[in-house]
Amino acid sequence: MTTTDWITDIALLLVVFRQLREGRLDAKSYLIPLGIVSYVAHTYLNTVPTGGNDLVLIGTLVAIGAALGVAGGVYTRIRSVGTHLFIKAGAVSATLWVLGMGARMGFQLWVDHGGADNLARFSASHQITTGDAWVAAFVLMALTEVVTRLATIFVRGRMVARAQQPAVDGQRSAVAADRAL
Numbered sequence: 001m002t003t004t005d006w007i008t009d010i011a012l013l014l015v016v017f018r019q020l021r022e023g024r025l026d027a028k029s030y031l032i033p034l035g036i037v038s039y040v041a042h043t044y045l046n047t048v049p050t051g052g053n054d055l056v057l058i059g060t061l062v063a064i065g066a067a068l069g070v071a072g073g074v075y076t077r078i079r080s081v082g083t084h085l086f087i088k089a090g091a092v093s094a095t096l097w098v099l100g101m102g103a104r105m106g107f108q109l110w111v112d113h114g115g116a117d118n119l120a121r122f123s124a125s126h127q128i129t130t131g132d133a134w135v136a137a138f139v140l141m142a143l144t145e146v147v148t149r150l151a152t153i154f155v156r157g158r159m160v161a162r163a164q165q166p167a168v169d170g171q172r173s174a175v176a177a178d179r180a181l
Helices: 003-018 027-044 054-074 091-125 131-180
Strands: 076-081 084-089
Touching (some): 003 027, 027 131, 054 091, 076 131
């Protein structure tokens, strides 16, 4: 693993730790993780191999990323204070995030430190054609996990905001009525 690999992997892990403290849900909440995975995709995703069982591998890891992302978004607390939304990653959400991101980092360390021969044998016996298939699968898994988690948080945030809207409108009406008196 290069220094850049370590920095990007750790940055992705720190994204959720930053949310262990409640913070305002704003554009930065979406842009930072999307920026990191966009950089990773641009840097490492050179090709998406389609030979042998490459697409099965890629599809499996993308599905796992989607499941982790949706579950992580569901287990992120979202609440409304006035017109602002606040989020806080719970223990389950943080655990799922670390599980997904940590598994990729652990896999990379394993391959770099003695697991390459075992991976080559596994790949050959399961008709995974190149190492690029593994790279594509893990990068797309990370991208999918981030995007589905953020999409889940976005949808849930809209639902919370919509549920709060009548209360906010009612408060504004009461304030307007008090002023009229």
